[in-house]
Amino acid sequence: MGASRAVVVRHVTRIEGHGNIVVDLEGDRIKRCDLEIVESPRFFEVLLQGRPYDEAPRISCRICGICSVGHATASVHAVEAALGITPGPKLRAVRRLNMAGEWLQSHILHVCFLVAPDAFGVPSIVPMVGSHPDVVKRALRLKRLANDICCTVSGRHVMPISYHAGWMGHWPERVELRALQERLIAAEEDLDALVELFAGLSWPVVERRVEHLASLEDGGAYPMMGGPLHSTSGAVTAPEAYRDALHEYLVDHSAAKHVRGTDGTIRVGALARYALAHQRLHPRAKDAAARLKLRADSANPFDYVAAQVVESVQAHQEALDLVSALLVDPAPEAPARPGRPHGGRGVGMVEVPRGTLVHDYTIGADGRIKSANCIIPTSLNLVSIEGDMRAFVPSLVGRPSPEIAHALEMLVRAYDPCVSCSVH
């Protein structure tokens, strides 16, 4: 029996929210290997109770700063499903544009600001301002553009303002769209350079059998705005029946609920979407995937980074296409009316940057939310993250503890977990 040692990282950095890595080793034997989620619970599901449904997108977007657009979208979808509202084509296009903006913003933030420092062996992007000014400037430009897409559509890049069931409180104007179009075209070079940069980086390999999940849209668009939940196992589940596929449960070391699939560990997010829908990518994004040598059947969590780069290209192309389409006729669309004003239950399931997000509301006849349940992509990934940590540690045991800690941090970070979101 070897000496026992503990590897502990308190508050993993460069992720959103508070999580600790706790590993206890006895010689080569792993006694404990957990990702402790110590984020503070805020009880959003209870906060929503009793509130008028119009507030739901604005309350629930406060679950998370990084994916506030995603939350607002899932929320407004849930409300619309509950009230029997079918959003018009332009409304869907504008919302998808906003989502594309958020994807781009979130992915750039993750790959350039949070992950890239690992590749360059520095603690943050700050030293890179001096050492790799081009990389930093490019990242800042892309992020600014992504933020401006969100501001144009919904007023702010964090906490969208204009979301209502069936209508928009503000429609982007022609001049604004034209300005975006110009900048999107100009950004193609930056995305190209981004792909180039990440194609030249290499990451550890941790392979494990997992089930990938994503909610695929009918009609063949790349998964973003939701649809039935597809699994690499072949199973397909309707959004309202998400409970058949996703089982939430409590564990002692996490304020975020863990989720089990029908068949053990599941994974969502860029890599899962890529696995399930890579054929749906825009040609330029496919090309990026080829340059990044991203395999469709990759199960290596470190490949999340490459998949996010591919999806950045995708989001950018989609934004460009959507802006161009909206420019043909930017006039506002008439609001869609509720088919079921007395309320009922509705589920909004969308693909946010980190994976499948579910908002499930029951709305009463008084227009107030009776009950709410939210499932967050990071929660869906927690079991997988710990599984990967367990699979990764044996290849690290020979090394000094700080190195093990660093390697595990990188693994956790690769998933781009959003901890405050997962606890909500």
Next chain:
Amino acid sequence: MRPRVAFFSFGSCEGCQLQVLSVEDVLPELLSVVEVVNFREAMDDRGDDYDIAFVEGSLVKPDDVAELQQIRARAKILVAIGACACLGGVNAMRNRRPVTELAREVYDGRQDGVFAALPDASPLSSVVQVNYEIRGCPIDRIEFLEAVRSLIAGTVPYVPPFAVCVECTLRGTPCLLERGIPCLGSVARAGCNAVCPAYGAPCEACRGFHEVPNFEALGEAFFRHGMTRTLAAEKLQLFNNYREVREAWEQAVPSSSAT
């Protein structure tokens, strides 16, 4: 010498820190005037030696209190950023109900270990002295930069004393209240350039109140525009429900007995 600044967060969505990261165009300039020594969301560095601490989030779990006190002890200037830190924000909406009930609904009644929660979600000022506040949910990046500029110049940040309506009117936004939409702009503190009404949502007073809010008149205004006075109270709960913040309006606008 560049002042050393640190960022911390408690119960929140970290959106305010994200707003700090979204100063892309001036980030290099910002880094040339301050030295960031601690910013978990974006860097590994964990300096304990700082002049200015920007703190986001409400106090929601028992450990938060001691941690905040430690930050206070180290920082020369403590700045609360965002509605959660300044007012309790959306988090304080949960204070309507006992925490045991919340735990029952969400965590099968567990309140131990990672599930522990303070009875009330509260703003930083409920525990330590806060030197300055940058309000909003989320904070406005321009206002943040203006505050940083004032602090590094050695003076106090400017805080507008008037209502969101002033900015809203100057922006030329048609008034939502006049159309019967429950807008709180007339009691809310300006500084956000009245962004919500401009994008078609009523102001929900995420920045708290201006200097002389008149809540009775707010109820009256709601009533005159075809809404109930109770609705005013209900809207005020959204961001301003922490005990001491609520005291200001609770007597003035009748609350519905609903949760």
Next chain:
Amino acid sequence: MDNEIYRLPRERLDSLIERLARDYRVVGPVKQGATWMWTDVRPGMPLALDYPTTMLPPRQFFAPMRETLFRYHRGDDGRFAFEEPAGERPFALLGVHGCDLTALRVLRAFHESSCRDRLVPGRLDRSFVMGLACWTPCLPESFCRDMGSLESESPASLYVWDIGGVLLVKVQTARGREIMRDVGALDAATPDELVALRKRLRTRPEAFPAQLQFAPEKLATSLKAAESDILWEATADRCLSCGRCNLVCPTCTCFDVGDQASLSGGDGTRTRSWTGCQVPGFSRVAGGHDFRPGRAQQLRYRIFRKGKYMPERYGMVGCTGCGRCATHCPTHISIREIFLQVGRAP
């Protein structure tokens, strides 16, 4: 005067806009959502000749809501150098009602009384104004007829009556005549049209029932008698101190001054922006002392300024009866009702 009235076929409005656009930035009332706003108009855009009234008054063009006074830049010697913004294109305002024409005269009277700022008078001189006659009150709160501004036709180079088929245009300045000549609209109104106009004007007052039972010149004296705080306190209980009444008022002139700067402080601007006596902080000095504390005193001040101080100092009542402040006040505090009350007081 009749020989100065010309006919402008409605479709020629477009050529008028086109002609003006050569020399001016042309603005007119445009509907935005539920409200009317002064907005740039281009030929081809229908000019509304039947709009109620705009939320924001035309003074926004003479004293902009937020105006850069100057820019500054820190030079190599560490000192700041100052630079004025370039003068903007003069503008032409189309379709200004009598109340707002009156307000432009008030603005001029105010600025000429203390003319150390040349921005506003300069703009008043350079701009082109086309007045427009009203046939019905714009808002339930309008009382322009009582304030004598319904009949206001100056300052305007052109003044328009929409009498149905054709527009009748009175030329009031040489510049106005030049413009009419350029658009080829120097056909005199026909006798029939003039008869129709006179008839409309004669019956117009019926559409504007009297709201005050006294002449506006009496206001100053009645207000003097209304020093009692009870009146003000009762009304001010409803006031939110939101400041909308000041901001939408066509004759308010007060502003705040503030600086904006880059992060390092090396570049920036000093701007002035609208504020008013009902906006919190307006009369407060350093250390926190407020010389006019409380809503009642602030509300009273606004009313006194319009009804007493301005006529005493500038020879014109500060209220034009446009009805904006009452309409846009969240609790409908009505200056008309207050005038009525003080006028009734013994």
Next chain:
Amino acid sequence: MPQVSMIPEACRILAVTPHNSRDIHFVVEAPKQGFTPEPGQFVMVSLPGIGEAPFSLAALPGEGTAEGTFEMLIRRIGRLTNLITQLKAGDVLYVRGPYGRRVEWDQFEESNLILLAGGLGLAPLRSFVRRALGRRDRFGRIDLLVGARSPDELLFRTDLLVWASRQDDVHVHLTVDAAREGWDGRIGVITSLLDGLAVDTAGTTAFLCGPPVMYRHCLRRLLAMGLYEHNLWLTLERRMKCGLGLCGNCQVDGHYLCSEGPLVSYREVRHLRDVV
């Protein structure tokens, strides 16, 4: 003439003397063009990027201070003054002015003068004292009454000492609201200094400047002593943003105190509301 008359001029600080921890005395280069102020006028001083505020002239060019310079006493109290009071000689302030009404001094000749200064109010009144002492033969008896909250807050102590030593020219009376050990002067509010002051009611002019609370009490006393309303002069300091009679912040009953004041006679403003 520029369109915008609010552009300031860079003026170098020539000397800085703290009077206590928050009141700092500045000698400043005067603006080059047309800077010929009268006592009671003020300047607008700014730091670009921070803001602008009005400050009284504590000495006029050539009157106790060198030609081409003027003096101010600035109290650290807020956003702008926090920074101004940290400046050193050689630094630059941005100044425009002088502003305010020019009160004819001829009218005060032959008169006895009582100057009542509460706290910071001594700053503007200092230029009054200097003007009077500079033409000593044209005035009657001069009494300077100075009140401060505590001995530490007594401003311009050197001046006070010098003036006190010129018994024949000016009678200096000091009082503090509260004292600590070592103060052997008078304790009490400033009105108490009026007790026992022999005055020729018709031939005396009084000037008042101090915190808002001071005015009402002093005026009541002076009127009770028999001084004429038109001989009581007050400086009314309100919020001022332009100095040009435009921004409106300083209005009292329609009067713009930045141009119609701040120095006014009680007779002129007595009927106005919220004046004192």
